Structure formats: C-alpha cells, structure tokens
Amino acid sequence: MPPSTRLWSSANMVEISADHPLRGKCVALPETRELDLFAALLERRGASVLRCPLVDIRDAPEPEKVLAWLRMFCTEGCDDLLLFTGEGLRRMLSLLEHHLPELRQGFLAQLASVRIIARGPKPGRVLRELGIKPALVADPATTPGMIALLRTLDLKGRRVGVQLYGSEPNTPLMDFLAEAGAQVLAVAPYVYADAVADADVLALVDTMHRGLVDAIAFTSLQQVSRLFRLAETSQKRDVLLQALARTTVAAIGPVVAEALRAHGVKPQVVPEGSFHLKPLTQALIEKLVG
Numbered sequence: 001m002p003p004s005t006r007l008w009s010s011a012n013m014v015e016i017s018a019d020h021p022l023r024g025k026c027v028a029l030p031e032t033r034e035l036d037l038f039a040a041l042l043e044r045r046g047a048s049v050l051r052c053p054l055v056d057i058r059d060a061p062e063p064e065k066v067l068a069w070l071r072m073f074c075t076e077g078c079d080d081l082l083l084f085t086g087e088g089l090r091r092m093l094s095l096l097e098h099h100l101p102e103l104r105q106g107f108l109a110q111l112a113s114v115r116i117i118a119r120g121p122k123p124g125r126v127l128r129e130l131g132i133k134p135a136l137v138a139d140p141a142t143t144p145g146m147i148a149l150l151r152t153l154d155l156k157g158r159r160v161g162v163q164l165y166g167s168e169p170n171t172p173l174m175d176f177l178a179e180a181g182a183q184v185l186a187v188a189p190y191v192y193a194d195a196v197a198d199a200d201v202l203a204l205v206d207t208m209h210r211g212l213v214d215a216i217a218f219t220s221l222q223q224v225s226r227l228f229r230l231a232e233t234s235q236k237r238d239v240l241l242q243a244l245a246r247t248t249v250a251a252i253g254p255v256v257a258e259a260l261r262a263h264g265v266k267p268q269v270v271p272e273g274s275f276h277l278k279p280l281t282q283a284l285i286e287k288l289v290g
Contacts, residue, residue, distance in 0.1 A: 020046030021289045028204060028216040028247075030054040030223040032195055033087070034277060038217070041281045050213060052204045055222040056195040057087060059095070060188055066095055069161075069187040074106040078161040078185060080115045082146065082173075083123035083134070088163040090126055091189035108132075114161070119146050120253075120275065140254045141275065147176050156181035164188040166222065192222045201230055208243035215248035215269070215284055219277075221259035228263050241265070248287055252280050 023046035031038050032053035039049045060066050070092060073081075083089060096104050111132050118124050118134040120141020127134060138146040160182040164170055167188055177184050205227075207213055218224055231240040244265050251257040251267040253275030260267050269287045271279035 021285050022047035025214045025288050026050060026212060027284065028052060028208065028213050030216070030227070031219050032056055034219075038219070038277050038281075041277055042284075045281070045285065050204065050207065052200055053195040054201060054226045055220065056193045057190055058193055059091060060190055063095060063099070066092065066187055066189050067099055069185065070096060070100065070103065070107065072185065073110055073161060074103045077110050077159070078114055079158040080117060080155070080182075081111070081161040081163070082117050082119070083127075083163050084119045084146075084165045084170075085163070086122040086124075086126040088165060088187075088189045089123055092163075092187075095189070117146070117149065119143075122275075142255050142258070143170060143173055147173060150176065150180070157183070159183045159185060162186040166190065166192040194226060198230055198234070201227065202234060202236065205231065205236065205240050205243050208247045209239055211246050213247050214288055215250055216244070217250040217252070217269075217280060217284060218256050218260065218267075219252045219280075221256050224256065224259040224263065248284075250280060250284055250287075252276075 022042060025046070026048045027042050028050040029035060029038055029042075030052055032055055035051060035053055039051060042049050092107075093104075096107055108130060111127070111130065115136075116123075116127065116132070116134040117136045117138065118127070119138045121137065122141075124134050124137060136149060138149045155177065160177055162170075162173070162177070162184055164186055169186075174184060174186075204213075208216065227240065228237065231237045241264065248269060249260065249265055249267045250269035251260055253270070257267045257270045269280070269283045271283040273279075
C-alpha cells in the first residue's frame with residue numbers, strides 16, 4: 001500500500017491453524033460504530049483488516065426538536081411506535097439522561113404501554129435491556145417489510161410515532177401512513193455524516209482495484225451510498241465497479257444487499273436469518289476459505 005495512504009491495516013502474527021482460517025486474507029471494513037468489535041472478530045481469525053469508516057453517526061443538530069418529541073411522547077403518548085433502529089432508541093435515552101432525566105421513568109412507562117412495531121431485530125435488542133419487548137417485528141427488516149406488516153393493522157385515527165433513521169424522511173412509509181389514516185408523529189434522533197476524508201475512501205477503492213483486498217463487508221446502506229456518491233462525483237464509478245468485481249462483497253442483511261444491487265453490485269455474502277457481526281464473520285469465512 002502506498003505510504004501516503006492513511007488507511008491502516010492490522011494482522012495477527014500467528015501460526016496457521018484451524019483457529020485462524022482467515023490467515024492471509026485482507027478484509028476492508030467501512031463500519032464506524034462497531035468498527036473495533038468487527039475488526040477484532042476478523043483479526044482473531046487471522047485476517048488483516050483495512051479500516052475505513054465511511055459514515056459517522058451524530059446526534060441530531062437540533063436536539064430541541066427531539067426533546068419536544070420526547071416531552072410529547074411522555075405526556076400525550078402514542079398508540080403505536082415504529083422503531084427502525086436500536087441506535088435511535090439509544091440516542092433518545094441519552095438525550096433524556098443529559099437534558100430531561102426527570103422524564104426517563106415516564107418515557108419507559110410509555111414504552112411499556114405503547115404498541116411497539118420494530119423493523120427487524122436491532123430495536124428489540126435495546127428494548128430487552130429495558131425489560132420491554134416489541135409487540136410486532138417486521139420481517140424482512142426493510143421499509144417494504146414494515147409497510148407489509150402495517151397493512152395488516154387498522155391504523156385509522158391512531159397516533160403513530162415514527163423513529164426515523166438519519167435524516168431520511170422515508171417518503172414511502174409516510175405516504176402509506178397518511179393513506180391509512182394515521183396521525184404521524186416523526187422524530188429523527190441522529191444524523192449521518194462523512195467520517196474519513198474522501199482521499200482515504202478513494203485510496204481504499206484503489207487498493208481494491210489493484211486486487212489487494214479479498215473482501216469488503218458493508219453493514220449499512222449509508223456506507224454504500226457514500227461510496228458510490230463519492231465515486232460519481234470523482235468520476236470513478238467505473239473504477240469502483242471494477243474494484244468491487246475483483247473483491248468478495250459482503251452485506252450484513254437484506255437492506256444493505258438491496259442497496260448494493262441498486263448500484264449494479266451483487267453481494268456474494270449475505271448471512272441468513274441473523275443480521276449481526278458474528279454471523280457475517282462466519283459467512284465471510286465460509287466464502288473465503290470454503
């Protein structure tokens with residue numbers, strides 16, 4: 001790798017054994033929030049890891065809007081609450097802790113009483129830490145999957161809280177809820193922002209293009225979006241597609257896989273049934289080692 005590249009790699013100097021099936025393999029990680037955890041899972045299995053966090057997750061730039069929603073939820077409540085991400089729930093809890101600690105118990109009481117509909121398993125993991133279970137879970141964990149589940153319910157006249165992911169307005173969902181007669185109360189507890197510099201991302205693309213990376217593992221559609229947005233603005237879309245064609249492409253779940261397909265990339269690794277880092281790591285081993 002060129003000295004100017006600020007991507008950095010790490011590899012365990014270990015003897016080749018069944019415990020290190022990824023010995024000699026290089027895996028690129030665009031992950032941010034759980035980058036250290038994901039890297040450790042791969043490194044313990046002998047892989048060399050290229051870290052290039054593409055997207056950062058930050059608190060909403062106007063926290064007062066989120067706080068106003070939290071006050072509303074605690075005092076007036078909702079009939080239903082659509083949770084799209086565990087990250088969103090964690091961010092709301094953090095805001096309460098730092099700005100409105102007196103409302104935490106009221107918020108938890110409302111969570112326990114409202115009908116919670118989760119997009120996939122991730123919100124459920126955070127809810128379980130609070131001793132709460134979602135009433136319904138959308139499967140597949142996509143917006144179409146959520147809409148398909150909601151079609152089975154009578155939402156007319158119901159106050160439906162919607163925790164959005166990032167600043168994405170989710171127009172298809174909002175249009176459906178309006179047509180269903182629901183009163184939508186949306187909140188966006190966090191936003192996505194670029195993490196590493198554009199030059200670092202382009203260096204990763206060049207490294208893949210030169211055939212020096214065995215696999216790249218995407219864990220969010222925002223990572224896919226930034227990569228292709230930068231490639232297009234840099235007039236390197238063709239180079240990116242060639243680089244990905246030379247690299248095993250992994251997606252943590254159906255949402256990310258669909259985002260890749262929308263750009264003309266077919267992921268070769270998508271774990272079935274459980275969309276977490278450990279199943280993704282095992283799926284990568286099975287693909288790269290056989």
